[in-house]
Amino acid sequence: MAWWEWLLDVSGIVLLLLLAFGIGLVVRRRVLARHGGTFELSHRLTADEGGRGWVLGMGRYSGEKLEWFRIFTLSPRPKRVWERDQLSYDGRREPIGAEQASLYPDHVVIRCASRAGDVELAMSPASLTGFQAWLEAKPPGSDWNSR
Template sequence: MPAAVWVLLAILLIAALVVAAGASRLHRLSRRVGSFTCNARARGNPATAFTLGVAHYAVGRIEWYRCWSLSLRPARTWVRDRLTVTGRVPLDQAGQPDQYLVTCRYDDVDFELSMSTAAYAGLASWLEAAPPGRRDLVL
């Protein structure tokens, strides 16, 4: 076989392995107990697209992972004591039933999350279950 065929086969094999690793990572993240689909974007520019992601409740924090990444580390981590929900809007009128646009503040940085109604209920409960003196995290 010519060398060009071997190079092409090697490139195809590497591409298949990368796709398989990414799919495996996403499957593992979404199947963990305490995980939910949660898209994020910076606040201020509504034309900015959401970044697809999966969030996971950890001890005292939420870890957020990008969907299309091979990294095993979270892209963002929000500690419960420093995260505040400042508002929420149902996205029914935007053609997305059972979805909320949740505005949050973390260390004086505003951002938005898009999540299901059930995921928002879990987030609000998790924030309200904070230790005494820090239960003002949901407005």
């Protein structure tokens, strides 16, 4: 077999693998979103460097939990999970510098406090309204464990 035939075979296999990966991402997103409550949600994994550390993802409300899934993975499990009673909203700001290119357009950056430390998330203003409503929907008097 000539070298160019090997090159064509390898190119064909790579294209098939890329196509299968793309189809897998679409199917995964559909499966995760089938029960509703999903939205575009980015999470800042490292806050050491200004504007860096953002990872695009998708959020899903699951009862008392907010689950965060990375966009470009085939894993059906959430990468991060936050309990509603362990989060408190600390404020919002507009993306600055490199964050504008790293995040979805028109998203705002929010800061939340949790028992594990500060959490930075980015979402659309409409999703932020839903997030705040979800946080405030805690049953009355349910914060007695946090003292």
